[in-house]
Amino acid sequence: MSATMISDPMVISGPEATPKVASQNEVEFAICDCCGLTEECTPAYIERIRERYYGKWICGLCAEAVKDEIVRSEKRLVSTEEAMMKHMNFCKKFKTSGPPSNPTVHLISAMRQILRRTLDSPRALRSPSTTQIHHHNSGFTLSGS
Numbered sequence: 001m002s003a004t005m006i007s008d009p010m011v012i013s014g015p016e017a018t019p020k021v022a023s024q025n026e027v028e029f030a031i032c033d034c035c036g037l038t039e040e041c042t043p044a045y046i047e048r049i050r051e052r053y054y055g056k057w058i059c060g061l062c063a064e065a066v067k068d069e070i071v072r073s074e075k076r077l078v079s080t081e082e083a084m085m086k087h088m089n090f091c092k093k094f095k096t097s098g099p100p101s102n103p104t105v106h107l108i109s110a111m112r113q114i115l116r117r118t119l120d121s122p123r124a125l126r127s128p129s130t131t132q133i134h135h136h137n138s139g140f141t142l143s144g145s
Helices: 019-025 043-052 060-072 080-097 103-120
Strands: 028-031 038-041 132-135 140-143
Touching: 028 043, 038 043, 060 080
Parallel strands: none
Antiparallel strands: 028 038, 132 140
């Protein structure tokens, strides 16, 4: 009679198990303090983000928006904390505004605002190919130079 041993490679027990190994694989749900998006992250990553953003956890999209806010404010120096607060206020306003009554008009308005922001942004950030748009059939001409 032979003995069959079944082992589960995922189970670590005994003196060779260390808390460090277990914590590297551990994930938690983190909720963005700006937009409310939930992401699965390791505790170490969550801590690094909180250190970078003054105790707040923000998702990657909001982090990019904060960076953009800093770059767009060419007239005066804006700190990361101030840019983050501006973005958090924007998100708060957006969440409380509710769905638009006319989504088509809302989309057109949002695109108009994006276009205006792009044209008002620092010239060094825009490439020459995106600053000059000529459409001769409709008479629409947009030039950033």
